[in-house]
Amino acid sequence: MKQSVLEQIAFEQKEHLTISDAGLERDTLDLLPNLSSHALIISGIRRCGKSTLLHQYVKKNNQDAFYFNFEDIRLYEFQISDFIILDQVIESSGLKVLFFDEIQIIRGWELYVRQKLDQGFKVIITGSNASLLSRELGTKLTGRHITKELFPFSYSEFIEFKKLDPSEQSFYEYVETGGFPEVVKTGHHEILSFLIEDIINRDIVVRYGIKDAASVKKLFSYLLSNAAKLTTPSKLKEMIGIKSPSTILDYFSHLESCYLIHMVPKFSYSLKSQMLAPKKMYVNDTGLIKAGSVSFSEDKGRLLENIVFCELRRHGKEIYYFNENSKECDFIEMNKGQVKQIIQVCWELNHENEEREIDGLVEALDYFKQENGIIVTVNQKDLIRKGQHMIRVIPVYEYLISQKSD
Known part of the structure; x- marks a missing residue:
């Protein structure tokens, strides 16, 4: 030079x-x-x-x-x-x-x-x-x-940039747009399609010398369509057409290193049990899901869960999911071994899911000997007493704003 x-x-x-x-x-x-x-x-x-x-x-x-x-x-x-x-x-x-x-x-x-x-x-x-x-x-x-x-715009930053008030409507707009500054500024969602292609080609395929670029793209497309779901390499190898689970694990690692996805482990005091259990997979920004998913089922609850995860991760939280006695809770937030928040996420509480969502949260509260839990929904606000536990039901836009000052 x-x-x-x-x-x-x-x-x-x-x-x-x-x-x-x-x-x-x-x-x-x-x-x-x-x-x-x-x-x-x-x-x-x-x-x-x-x-x-x-x-x-x-x-x-x-x-x-x-x-x-x-x-x-x-x-x-x-x-x-x-x-x-x-x-x-x-x-x-x-x-x-x-x-x-x-x-x-x-x-x-x-x-x-x-x-x-x-x-x-x-x-x-x-x-x-x-x-x-x-x-x-x-x-x-x-x-x-x-x-x-650094992550794309949080909901708080999004509404500040767009000069919007915290509300259900502005949250819907955030879900659709995502938080990448250039997309928020211009409204050109096709930017994200090029971004996905750029990251996979430059930061994964070229950098790690991967010959089968199509399999990486196919895997990521599948993950985008299944955000906030449990994921295991053994179940994916046939679907993606990759023979070795270790190859899929390598692809997971590359995608996570580039911040396209984040893998959340099951909580367990046994490190071996934690490593063997399926992991929950989340995407860095919902804009990527909208841009790169070929068959996302419009499961609004999973989009909501993905956004809550991103907010926790944005603050550097230590995050696990909980599954015990066939009852699940979405997020256990910890700091240096101490439980900070126990959070369940669902689009709305109704007669069909109320028992399942509350019981999963209560199971986690009992397990960690905690009194207070949170259920994040899209627009409901309530206070529920379940035995010795106090459960706060909070609209997602209020929850996301509250995290800014946390």
Whole structure:
């Protein structure tokens, strides 16, 4: 690489970032520490607004920064030895704050980041692959990094951007649109179809050298159509046409690393039992379900459950599902081994499902020796006393707003 080329790329990238719309101030912004001794890692699915968050971070802290996106097509030959030339470009800029976009695609990047930290630079990194980031962070940057995750707009951010009130109607609009900032802003839902194709091709098929790209796409399409359902590789292998369950497990791992899906384990004090039990699968954003599913049954209850999961996951919650004595509860939220919330989700409570939904929640409350539980519905509000348990029934739009301040 030539220094003059890197200087031109850095100039053009910085100019584009500077003139771009800073957009809605993200809730995550207040959670980003202003440290110089540790690298700040911001990871999340592509197009969820990571670069915009960096732009907001610069403004908030009144700091100018050197910005460099390693996914620029002109950098396809960039290697670890070229960091020496990049050092000269950084030195010429006179800046001590470094923003690196998708640096993890360069082999050996963690050595360079460690060096810049040792030299007194403040380093902020964004990336769209959780496993690639974590693998290197766990070796060369142990104890020298703080990681934060960014997701598409939450419901709270969505209604703030759209200038809507919390209501059943605005929730319906959120379900249909999803939270990807560009889609919310433009209304062009086809963006998500291209995004799915881009992530699967670039971040999975090419990166992991997968020859059967069609099987990955078929699997993801199936998962989109079955969000919020229990999933096991053995049941999928015939359906997808993949002979080995281990291959499906690998595909699960790749899809989760790219933040397309999230797998939730069954709660068990036995790690072996937890690993062997089926996992519940959720999608990063309901917009993806609408864009990529070929046969979603319009099960509104599962869409509702997926959104509640995403809100919990957005706050970094430790989440399990509960299944004991043939009774199920959707979410057990824990923090350092302590139960924080026990939540059941259904579109509406009615005479057909009320006993099943309440009994599943009560079974979980008894198991964890908790008094209070929550049932999230689309628009019902009530208070139910069941034995010694108090169950709060709350509309989803109120529940999602309440989580913002949690």
